[in-house]
Amino acid sequence: MRYLTALLALLVSFGGHAADTQRPQFTFTAIPDQNEAELVRRFQQVADYLSGELGVEVRYIPVKSYPAAITAFRNNQVQLAWFGGLSGVQARRAVPGSEAIAQGYEDQFFKSYFIAHGSTGIEPxxxxxxxxxxxTFTFGSKGSTSGRLMPEFHIRETFGESPGEVFSRVGFSGDHSRTIALVQSGAFEVGAVNYAVWDKAVASGEVDTDQVSVIWTTPEYADYQWTVRGDIDAQFGDGFKKKLTAALLAIDDRAILDSFPRSKFVPADNDDYRAIQQTAESIGLLSDF
Amino acid sequence: MTGFWGQARSLRKLTFWFAAIAAACLAFADIDITTRSPGHELWRMATGLVTPRIDDPQQWLDAVITTLTFSLQGVVLAAALGFVLAVFYRRAWVRILAAALRSVHEVFWALIFIQVFGISTLAGVLAILLPFSGTLAKVYGEQLEEIDPAPARAVQSGDRQSVSHFFYTRLPLALYAMRHYTAYRMECAIRSSVVLGFIGLPTLGFHLETALRTGDYGAASALLFTLLALVYSLRFWFRAGLLWLLVPAAFIVRPISANWSAANLAQFLRDCIPAPLRHDWPLEKTGRWLAWLGEQVASGAWNTALLAQIALVLTGLFALLASTLNSSHFVSGMARRTGDGFLLVLRSLPEYLLNFVGLIILGPSMLPAIIALTLHNGAIIGHLLGRHSDEIEPPAIPTGPLGRFAYHYVPTLYQRFLAYCFYRWEIIIRETAMLGILGIPTLGFYIDSAFQFLRFDVALILIGVSAGMTMGADFISQRLRRNLRMEAF
Known part of the structure; x- marks a missing residue:
C-alpha cells in the first residue's frame, strides 16, 4: 500500500507538470524527410534561436509522416512548419490565409538526383x-517533392508511362536517408533523392560511393519553405508574422544554416510554388480528374 | 449455397480447399528477397539486441506512461462499452455494430481520429476503445450465451429481462471467464498502443520506429524489452484490487484531451463526402474518378485476399507445430516453461513491428508480411492449442513423438485447431489490410496514400472495403464453425 501511495503521488506530480505547460505556445514542425535524429538536432537549434528573437517560448515537435505535419498545421497544433514544395501547397490549400514566408537560398533552384547501385552499370x-x-526503383515519401513529385514527372516525360509500367518494382522508402540506404544495400537498384540530403551524406562519409552513385540530375524547381498560418497575428499579437519572418531571414548562425544545409534564407511567397502545384496536378497527385 | 455448406461438413475437405487456395495464391504473390546482403543487417540487429541502451530516461518514461495510459484507458472504457453491448448481444443490430467496430483496425481508426482531434490522447484512446469494444462485446456476448441457463430459469421473477435478474443469475456465472479475457485484451491493448506510436502518437512505438528506421538497434532493443516487460508484468498489476487506483491514476496523468475546432471538424466531414457529390462533378469526370478508385479497390482487395489466405494456412501450420512446445504431450518441466515463454514472447511482438523488421532484413515484397502474420498469429493459436492439449488423454498405445503427433495429437485436437484458425481469420484479414501502410499493395497502401493527399473520402471508402472483407470472413467462419460444431472456448 505504501508503494502504491508513492506511485500515485508520483503520477499526480507528472499530471501537475503536464497541466503547467498548457499555456498557448508557439510550436512548429517539419516534414520528416530524413533521419529523425538529425532533424531534432537541427530544429532544436532553430527553436532556441526563435525563442531568443521572438521573446516567446518556441517548441519543435517531430512528426512521423508528411500528412501528420500537414494535419498538425491544419489543426493549429503548430503555427509554423518547414514544408517541402508539395506538402506546402497541400497545407496552404488546407488552411486558407496561410503563407509561405521564407525559403532557403538553394530552394529557389532545387533538384533531385537519380541514384543507382553500382551493379546496374548505369552510366551518368x-x-x-x-x-x-x-x-527496381524507390521514391522517398509518397508526398515528397524531390523524392516523388519531380522524379515521377520526369519519368513520365521520358518514358510516356507511369512509374509502375516503367520499373519492375516501385517502392516508397519514406524518407531520403532511407532511399540512400536502400539503394546502397541493393534492395532497390535505382532511387530518387533530394540533392541536398545526398550531398551532405556524401560529405560526411555516410555514403559508399563505390556502391551507389548519381546517374542523372533533374532540372531545377522550387522546393522547401517556411509556411505560417494566416491567423498567427490574432493568436500571438499584431506584427508577430512580420517579426517571425524577419527572424527567419536574419539567421546567420553557420551551425544552424549548415544543419539544413542552406547558405541563407530569402523571402518567399505562395506564387513561388505555383509551378509545383501545376506539376502535381498534371501527374494526378493533386488532380481534379 | 447450401450445397457448399453441406459439403464443407468434412474437416478434411475444408482443410484441402483452404490449402489449395493458399497454394494458388502463392503462385501470384510477390515473395522475392530483394536485399543483397541481409546478413550484415542481421548481424547489426543481433549486436543491438544484446546491448540495449536508453539514451534519454525522461523521454523513455514519458513514452512508457503514455503507452500504459492509452491501453488502460482504452481497455477500461472498451470493457464498459463492450459489456453494455454484450447484454443486448441477442439483437441483430448490436451484433452488426460490434462486428463493424472491430472490423476496422486500430491504426485506421487512429489515422481518422488524428485528422479530427490532432495528435492527442483522445485520438489514441478512441482508436483502441472502438475496435476493442467490438471484440469484447462479441466475446462477452458469447460467454454469456454459453453459461448454464438453469439458475436463470430457476428464479421465478416477474420480469425475466430485469437488471437484477441478469446480475444475480447470469452475470456471476460468466464473470470469471470475462475477467480472464479482459486481462488478455489488456495485453493486446499494450501492443496496439505501441503500434499507434509507429504512426505518430507518443507511445513507445514512436521511438521504436525512429530507432529501427535509423538502424540504432541498441535503442530499439531497449524499447523492445520494455514492451515485453510491460506485457509480462501485467499478471502482477492488472488486478481488480489495483485497478481502483490505477484507472483514476491513468486519467489524472494523461487526462483525455483533444486538439480540435468546430471549423476543422466541419471541414473534415465535408471532405469525407465523395468528391463527385461534394463538387457536383459532371458524369464524365465522375466516371474517371470511379475508374481510378475502382482500380485501387480491385488491386488492394486482391492483394489483401491473396496475402491473408497464404498467411492463414501458414499460421495454421506453424501453430500446430509450435503448440507442441507448450503441450504436456511433448515437453515437461524446464523445456515446457521455455517453450511457453518463447510463444509468449513471439505473441507479444506486434505483426506491424515484425513486418517492419522483416522489410529491413529481406527487402520490399510480401514475404516479410507473410512471416510477420504467421509468427504472431501462429504463436497465439499455438499457445492456446498447446494449453488445451493438456486436457486430452495420452494415447492408449505409447509411440514415438512423431507417431504421437501424427496419429493422436493432431486428430484429437483438429476440430479445436480449426475453430481457433477460423476465429483468427477475420483478424488476419484486418491485419493484412493494415500492413499495406508499410508498402505492400494491400488496401492499407492505398488508404495511406489517400491520407497522404488528404483525400478522406477515398480513405473512408477503402477502409469500408477492408471492413467489408473482414466482416465477410467473420460471417463465413461463423457459418463454418456452426456447421462443423466447432467450439473455440
Whole structure:
C-alpha cells in the first residue's frame, strides 16, 4: 500500500507538470524527410534561436509522416512548419490565409538526383538514362517533392508511362536517408533523392560511393519553405508574422544554416510554388480528374 | 449455397480447399528477397539486441506512461462499452455494430481520429476503445450465451429481462471467464498502443520506429524489452484490487484531451463526402474518378485476399507445430516453461513491428508480411492449442513423438485447431489490410496514400472495403464453425 501511495503521488506530480505547460505556445514542425535524429538536432537549434528573437517560448515537435505535419498545421497544433514544395501547397490549400514566408537560398533552384547501385552499370548522363527501365526503383515519401513529385514527372516525360509500367518494382522508402540506404544495400537498384540530403551524406562519409552513385540530375524547381498560418497575428499579437519572418531571414548562425544545409534564407511567397502545384496536378497527385 | 455448406461438413475437405487456395495464391504473390546482403543487417540487429541502451530516461518514461495510459484507458472504457453491448448481444443490430467496430483496425481508426482531434490522447484512446469494444462485446456476448441457463430459469421473477435478474443469475456465472479475457485484451491493448506510436502518437512505438528506421538497434532493443516487460508484468498489476487506483491514476496523468475546432471538424466531414457529390462533378469526370478508385479497390482487395489466405494456412501450420512446445504431450518441466515463454514472447511482438523488421532484413515484397502474420498469429493459436492439449488423454498405445503427433495429437485436437484458425481469420484479414501502410499493395497502401493527399473520402471508402472483407470472413467462419460444431472456448 505504501508503494502504491508513492506511485500515485508520483503520477499526480507528472499530471501537475503536464497541466503547467498548457499555456498557448508557439510550436512548429517539419516534414520528416530524413533521419529523425538529425532533424531534432537541427530544429532544436532553430527553436532556441526563435525563442531568443521572438521573446516567446518556441517548441519543435517531430512528426512521423508528411500528412501528420500537414494535419498538425491544419489543426493549429503548430503555427509554423518547414514544408517541402508539395506538402506546402497541400497545407496552404488546407488552411486558407496561410503563407509561405521564407525559403532557403538553394530552394529557389532545387533538384533531385537519380541514384543507382553500382551493379546496374548505369552510366551518368545528361538525360534520364533509358537503362533505368525495367529496374527496381524507390521514391522517398509518397508526398515528397524531390523524392516523388519531380522524379515521377520526369519519368513520365521520358518514358510516356507511369512509374509502375516503367520499373519492375516501385517502392516508397519514406524518407531520403532511407532511399540512400536502400539503394546502397541493393534492395532497390535505382532511387530518387533530394540533392541536398545526398550531398551532405556524401560529405560526411555516410555514403559508399563505390556502391551507389548519381546517374542523372533533374532540372531545377522550387522546393522547401517556411509556411505560417494566416491567423498567427490574432493568436500571438499584431506584427508577430512580420517579426517571425524577419527572424527567419536574419539567421546567420553557420551551425544552424549548415544543419539544413542552406547558405541563407530569402523571402518567399505562395506564387513561388505555383509551378509545383501545376506539376502535381498534371501527374494526378493533386488532380481534379 | 447450401450445397457448399453441406459439403464443407468434412474437416478434411475444408482443410484441402483452404490449402489449395493458399497454394494458388502463392503462385501470384510477390515473395522475392530483394536485399543483397541481409546478413550484415542481421548481424547489426543481433549486436543491438544484446546491448540495449536508453539514451534519454525522461523521454523513455514519458513514452512508457503514455503507452500504459492509452491501453488502460482504452481497455477500461472498451470493457464498459463492450459489456453494455454484450447484454443486448441477442439483437441483430448490436451484433452488426460490434462486428463493424472491430472490423476496422486500430491504426485506421487512429489515422481518422488524428485528422479530427490532432495528435492527442483522445485520438489514441478512441482508436483502441472502438475496435476493442467490438471484440469484447462479441466475446462477452458469447460467454454469456454459453453459461448454464438453469439458475436463470430457476428464479421465478416477474420480469425475466430485469437488471437484477441478469446480475444475480447470469452475470456471476460468466464473470470469471470475462475477467480472464479482459486481462488478455489488456495485453493486446499494450501492443496496439505501441503500434499507434509507429504512426505518430507518443507511445513507445514512436521511438521504436525512429530507432529501427535509423538502424540504432541498441535503442530499439531497449524499447523492445520494455514492451515485453510491460506485457509480462501485467499478471502482477492488472488486478481488480489495483485497478481502483490505477484507472483514476491513468486519467489524472494523461487526462483525455483533444486538439480540435468546430471549423476543422466541419471541414473534415465535408471532405469525407465523395468528391463527385461534394463538387457536383459532371458524369464524365465522375466516371474517371470511379475508374481510378475502382482500380485501387480491385488491386488492394486482391492483394489483401491473396496475402491473408497464404498467411492463414501458414499460421495454421506453424501453430500446430509450435503448440507442441507448450503441450504436456511433448515437453515437461524446464523445456515446457521455455517453450511457453518463447510463444509468449513471439505473441507479444506486434505483426506491424515484425513486418517492419522483416522489410529491413529481406527487402520490399510480401514475404516479410507473410512471416510477420504467421509468427504472431501462429504463436497465439499455438499457445492456446498447446494449453488445451493438456486436457486430452495420452494415447492408449505409447509411440514415438512423431507417431504421437501424427496419429493422436493432431486428430484429437483438429476440430479445436480449426475453430481457433477460423476465429483468427477475420483478424488476419484486418491485419493484412493494415500492413499495406508499410508498402505492400494491400488496401492499407492505398488508404495511406489517400491520407497522404488528404483525400478522406477515398480513405473512408477503402477502409469500408477492408471492413467489408473482414466482416465477410467473420460471417463465413461463423457459418463454418456452426456447421462443423466447432467450439473455440
Amino acid at each position: 548522363a545528361d538525360t534520364l538514362p533509358q537503362a533505368v527501365a525495367g529496374r
